[in-house]
Amino acid sequence: MKKYLVISIAIILGVMTFLPFLWMISASFMSTGAANTYPPKLFPDKFDFSHYQNLLTRLNLARYLLNSLVISLGVTFFSLLLNSMAGYAFAKYRFARKKRLFKFLLSSMIIPGQVTMLPVFLILKNMGFINTYFAIIVPGMASIFGIFLIRQYALSIPDSLIEAAKMDGATELQIYFRVILPLCKPILVTLGLFTFMGTWNDFLWPLIVMTDSSMYTMPVALANLMSEHVQDTELMMAGSVITIVPVLIVFLALQKYYIKGIMMGSVKE
Amino acid sequence: MAAVKLINVSKVYDGKNKVVHEVDLEINDKEFVVLVGPSGCGKSTTLRMIAGLEEISEGEIFIDGKLVNNVQSKDRDIAMVFQNYALYPHMTVFDNMAFGLKLRKFSKNEITERVNHAAKILDMEHLLDRKPKQLSGGQRQRVAVGRAIVRKPKVFLFDEPLSNLDAKLRVQMRAEITRLHQRLEATTIYVTHDQTEAMTMGDRIVVLKDGIVQQVDSPMNLYNRPANKFVAGFIGSPAINFIDGKIVKENGLAFISREKLISFQLSPDNSEKLIPYIGRDVTLGIRPEEFRIESKGGYKINVEVDLVEQLGSDVYLHFNLEGIPFIGRVKPTMDFRSRKEFELYFGSEMIHLFDSAEGKKIN
């Protein structure tokens, strides 16, 4: 009895969670107007791919996909490099005031990002980065959270491994590239995943710095499309699918790293 | 190959915490020297200063006649085997051994040749393609040693390399490292907390306590002529028995324990050294193996044995004297479990006397 109750609750929750996705996907394949019927249909009568075609050709979504991809990969690459170097240094290097500096960085994480947005915008404007990929990539090249995540992981690497590499004749850079980075692979995947998905999904910042429509990322383009095509339910659903699918694929391929990352991020010092 | 020389070497942490005190040590070319002592005695720190992994706070270290205080590890021409092996987990055994050579830009042929040669010496040619986690503890240890020998360094450093192995493997690896040393004839400095390892492996042993060198000597001299109470207690298993007493003048000199359960005449050879200690507190040390069950001269004590441990080759007799636990180690010549009262004998030539306050040996 109790068992069935628990299982049915779990299933109901699952259906409630999944239903919006199901409807999104099937509405995206319905022919124009078919989604606006009562009662709502859960499955298309026939599959209509025209919205996808429309989006990718006439409405220029391919360009926005490319923008999103370049920006997300760019941020991911540079932030992995910079954060892992800093995280490793915080974990293994010995220098004056290391602990204090790290604590200071951690405690500053309480400041919400919105505080910095206007000044960052002005700084990027001065640098001439507005409406370029740099406007998102450059400020995203390092993050305190990323440094924290790498540091936590790098702490578990035994000192003797670094010492062995030193005796083997490795320089600091060689130790980092040939010993530390390969050993940090799991956490790099995790952090890379977080960064990629976070950048892809981000809305507010690209909305601010990409004012030229050719530079829009997918979410911004989608929100913009919405204002013109609010009546085209099926088209908007197709647009949503295109926006979500890339992150979903990445997530499904690497989900265990993502889950581990959440758990690591929640571990208290 | 090279000699290593430490002059007045000290290590101070944070300007106040001194963990190694003015160590003077000369290690000859091709010598196998063991640094031994309880944990926290500064032995590893000393080794790490030689390795260049710790800064030298005071004093000078020379390798092959060259001052190395400001020379980086990689330029000291030394190799080290770590306690936890410190193998690179993402590299194969071959790459682990080749890494140092690659960084030093050796030719491919030279690298292959050296690695294969080392693998042959260590009997692990079949393991070269494996990753460290596919290896047993003993095999990992061998790779760590292999990584050291391919470099053909002037000096080998070992930091408790066997302490992660089980007892049986430890004995086996002990012999293997000793044989390897005989074969390579390289200067070797070996750190351990295990006195058996020290005794069996070292040409000379450096006993450290609280960062201070207690004695530097050959294994046999450490055993037979310990410089102080600490060394006497540290070397030997089971450990030496200590009992406090006094030296009195009584037809020559005699030792009398506090409750007078042990009293005997001291051999006249030492009289001169002992005269200043008359009436002062001294500690008597008798090694368990000096006790005999049959009288062949020597002094007799009556003991009540409360525990008998039979090891096959030997028997350990546990008893109390004046509230102090003693162990006697004798040959299994009879059934020791049948009774409690025994007469034990010991000779005066192998006893040790220490100044109770300072601990130094006085006879």
Place this chain on the structure above:
Amino acid sequence: MNKTKLSAVILFLGPSLIVIFTFFFLPVIVAFLMSFTDFDIYALGNLSNMRFVGLKNYFTLLNDPLFWTSIKNTFYFVIAGGPLSVATSLGAALLLNSKLIKYKSIFRLVYFLPVVTTLVAVSIVWRYIYHPRFGLLNYILSLFGIGQIDWLGDPTFSMPAIILLAVWKNFGYNMIIFIAGLQNIPEELYEAASIEGATAWQKFKSITVPMLAPTSLFIGVITMIGYFQLFAEPYVMTQGGPLNSTLSIVLYMYQEGFRWWNIGYSTAIAFLLFVIILIGTVIQFKLQKETE
């Protein structure tokens, strides 16, 4: 280990610290200073048009009904949505931690899916789900005899609609943290309690709840911080309407700053948001200490 050479420290820490300083610490300071100026679209063209106005922005804010509306809306969202979201996460975590359920990894994946999807995209999807005539939600409600609700058009229902979307989108994240917390509770505690005759509810109350306290605090704090920053949902679904019923602090800040270029004013809003979040965090830590 030896002290690391300064050159190595600089090489490894320098780049990221420069980035973090330039795009985080420096902007925080600049923002703080700008909040005491009348930096606006004219100053954007020529800095000499900027004047120091002291606390004027903050005083104006306190008399700005729209700001108070945004505060009220945001608190509504945080106070109603936060606990609901955390409770849903805990419920889902307990479900997935129960021994009665098979195929846990599939359930976990489904529950987690909204977390990783693009907020803008799902906000758009939900906008249609909330459609008064053709929306899926009203259809389902009609099966239970509940009449048509204009979710996004009626000021009474607009915020609940946004809360529902937020809970749906976010509960999977905290669920994962709760699961980790639950799995850290030693099984022996429950076994010991069973032997002493505790009921399921008693076990939950006297073992699960106290053992989860640190996890709950963490979740409470991050959820609160995140929820105070409500932006994309109302931006996409309602543009803050109807009748400003979903105007959040960040949305108001965005409009003032990037639509009207009242930059000084906008940074003052941002700092008040920061202060609110800070106070909220401190209160949660205090509450946690008192219950301990």
